[in-house]
Amino acid sequence: MVWVDGRLVPAARATVSALDRGLRSGEGLYETLRVRRRRAFRLAAHLERLEAGAAILTIPIESAAVRAGIAAVVTANDHLGDDVVVRVTCTAGPLDLTTPFPGTGVGPPTVVLTAQRTRAPDAPPRPPARGHLVDLRRELPTVKSTASLLSLVAQREARAHGASDAILCDPEGRPLEAAAANLAAVVDGQLVTAPISAGILGGVTRTALCEVATGCGLVVTERTLERGELLGAEEALLTSAVRGVQPLVRVDGQPIGDGTPGPVTARLRQGLEDLIEATAEPLELS
Numbered sequence: 001m002v003w004v005d006g007r008l009v010p011a012a013r014a015t016v017s018a019l020d021r022g023l024r025s026g027e028g029l030y031e032t033l034r035v036r037r038r039r040a041f042r043l044a045a046h047l048e049r050l051e052a053g054a055a056i057l058t059i060p061i062e063s064a065a066v067r068a069g070i071a072a073v074v075t076a077n078d079h080l081g082d083d084v085v086v087r088v089t090c091t092a093g094p095l096d097l098t099t100p101f102p103g104t105g106v107g108p109p110t111v112v113l114t115a116q117r118t119r120a121p122d123a124p125p126r127p128p129a130r131g132h133l134v135d136l137r138r139e140l141p142t143v144k145s146t147a148s149l150l151s152l153v154a155q156r157e158a159r160a161h162g163a164s165d166a167i168l169c170d171p172e173g174r175p176l177e178a179a180a181a182n183l184a185a186v187v188d189g190q191l192v193t194a195p196i197s198a199g200i201l202g203g204v205t206r207t208a209l210c211e212v213a214t215g216c217g218l219v220v221t222e223r224t225l226e227r228g229e230l231l232g233a234e235e236a237l238l239t240s241a242v243r244g245v246q247p248l249v250r251v252d253g254q255p256i257g258d259g260t261p262g263p264v265t266a267r268l269r270q271g272l273e274d275l276i277e278a279t280a281e282p283l284e285l286s
């Protein structure tokens with residue numbers, strides 16, 4: 001079942017307007033958040049980011065309705081099991097065709113919510129990531145936009161090079177973040193990750209990772225890594241709501257550290273899982 005504009009409907013019968021501005025021009029936002037046993041991890045942070053993006057794109061999103069929809073779609077998809085990812089997609093709604101570019105809307109925004117498994121129940125654990133450096137930068141990097149063509153193109157390029165993830169670089173060629181995840185590295189025993197001001201998405205998991213790292217006694221430094229620093233790092237890792245902490249063991253074919261998941265990454269991964277378990281909040285079911 002999916003949630004479309006306030007109603008639960010079977011996925012195969014769900015529809016949105018052919019004039020939807022998300023479809024026509026990519027005017028949309030999305031969030032993916034982790035829900036474990038009907039408890040959401042950092043829902044408020046996801047909704048805050050959605051609202052901030054909506055303010056930039058002038059999409060009048062009602063967070064209370066999204067919150068209610070998340071609870072409803074999770075309940076309706078109970079069969080998926082304990083650990084699911086909820087995707088929230090909000091677009092600017094239908095376009096008034098009589099208005100000049102960029103046009104104005106008729107009616108409210110479109111809100112679509114889906115719940116999916118993080119992984120198939122019998123699937124092996126996600127293998128470590130292998131990165132490929134790509135000289136592309138996301139537009140409006142702080143907006144988690146559905147217009148993710150650049151990430152998509154970068155990711156396809158990475159896959160064509162035998163890597164699992166594109167790592168997007170700044171104009172100086174310094175690695176910033178992956179196409180759909182944040183990047184961090186262990187350099188001289190410190191956890192280094194790019195600052196938001198470098199033009200990355202402020203990942204909810206990245207924030208949690210920094211808290212976990214500090215709690216483990218690691219020094220966390222927010223600065224942009226040099227390319228050589230990443231390649232010479234002791235360990236590197238990617239974070240997102242979907243993957244949690246994932247070791248990054250190769251970049252452009254070169255091993256990071258000894259090319260296998262390292263002990264700091266393992267500690268941070270476990271720390272994040274423990275934090276999710278301890279702090280995820282029950283969804284309010286109506």
Ligand SMILES: Cc1ncc(COP(=O)(O)O)c(C=O)c1O
Nearest residue numbers: 180181182201203204205240241
């Ligand atoms: C470009 C980019 N960076 C980082 C992230 C990770 O964000 P979060 O931890 O909130 O899932 C994502 C998630 O989709 C992303 O698309």
